[in-house]
Amino acid sequence: MLESHSRSKHKRVAFFFLFTFPLLTLFLLPFAINPIQTSNPNPNPNPRPPRLAYLITGGDARRLRRLLRALYHPLNFYLIQLGADSSENERVDLEAFLRAEELVRKHGNVRVVERGCHASDDGPTEVACMLHAVVFLLRKFKGWSWFLNLDISDYPLMPQDDILHIFSYLPRELNFIDHTSKIGSKEHERVRPMIVDPALYISNKSGVVWVKEKRNLPSSFKIFALQGWY
Numbered sequence: 500m501l502e503s504h505s506r507s508k509h510k511r512v513a514f515f516f517l518f519t520f521p522l523l524t525l526f527l528l529p530f531a532i533n534p535i536q537t538s539n540p541n542p543n544p545n546p547r548p549p550r551l552a553y554l555i556t557g558g559d560a561r562r563l564r565r566l567l568r569a570l571y572h573p574l575n576f577y578l579i580q581l582g583a584d585s586s587e588n589e590r591v592d593l594e595a596f597l598r599a600e601e602l603v604r605k606h607g608n609v610r611v612v613e614r615g616c617h618a619s620d621d622g623p624t625e626v627a628c629m630l631h632a633v634v635f636l637l638r639k640f641k642g643w644s645w646f647l648n649l650d651i652s653d654y655p656l657m658p659q660d661d662i663l664h665i666f667s668y669l670p671r672e673l674n675f676i677d678h679t680s681k682i683g684s685k686e687h688e689r690v691r692p693m694i695v696d697p698a699l700y701i702s703n704k705s706g707v708v709w710v711k712e713k714r715n716l717p718s719s720f721k722i723f724a725l726q727g728w729y
Contacts, residue, residue: 546667549644551575554632556616557651558582560589564596566651572659573606576640578632580612610639622696622707644671677726690722691715 553570555577557563563579570577581590594611603609612635616628629648636643645666655662682690695708716722 548574548663548667549669549671550642551663551666552633552636552640552643552646553577554580554629554636554646554648555651556580556582556628556649558585558589559651560585560593562651563593566649566654567609569655570649570659571602571609572663573602573608574663575608575659576636576643577609578612578636579609580616580628580632583614583617608640610635617698617701619696619698619707622694622698624696624698645675678723679726680721680723682722682724685724686716686722689724 551572551574553575555563555566555570556579557566558581560581563581567577567579579593581593590611597603597609597611612632616624616631618625618628632648633646636646691713693710693712693714695710697706697708
């Protein structure tokens with residue numbers, strides 16, 4: 500009885516494999532002809548490096564020169580914006596420094612904003628100055644992929660060659676700003692309040708003034724905020 504049951508079991512197993520193997524072969528044949536691509540089918544071992552656009556702002560011409568030396572690369576573009584309180588001598592010295600640099604003269608990829616930008620901390624004029632710089636870079640320099648806004652207190656931790664090499668393998672449309680339209684309670688705290696930015700009217704640097712009135716949310720555009728915005 501046990502022997503008969505064992506034979507019957509072996510017959511069922513053999514029938515299963517004989518029946519399913521042809522079907523399995525037909526199913527796997529297309530993948531054998533066209534294997535699934537788990538990586539880029541046409542990897543480029545030497546991708547074209549991007550071009551970066553820098554805005555460097557600050558009121559200390561000496562520190563501006565130091566930062567520019569650390570950031571400079573012939574492929575990139577640089578816009579230097581001295582503080583509104585910088586003297587004319589500092590501007591002249593900075594422009595003389597740029598004329599004396601052979602690489603800068605050769606590639607013509609560094610410009611100095613003629614007039615300093617009056618901006619209040621945490622006010623709209625700070626954003627306006629940055630947007631004006633972006634417009635200038637778009638008009639004067641073509642073909643850059645990413646915009647970087649730096650202050651003289653910043654300093655790169657990697658050489659530009661290494662940064663450009665890493666960025667070469669990134670999609671050009673990649674955005675590094677982590678933003679969201681879900682602002683929740685921040686709508687009442689940060690969007691509806693109204694402020695006055697003195698830098699719109701006077702050159703003296705001062706903070707913004709908060710007023711009691713509230714405004715309605717805009718209907719012509721959608722508001723986004725940085726993740727973790729406070």
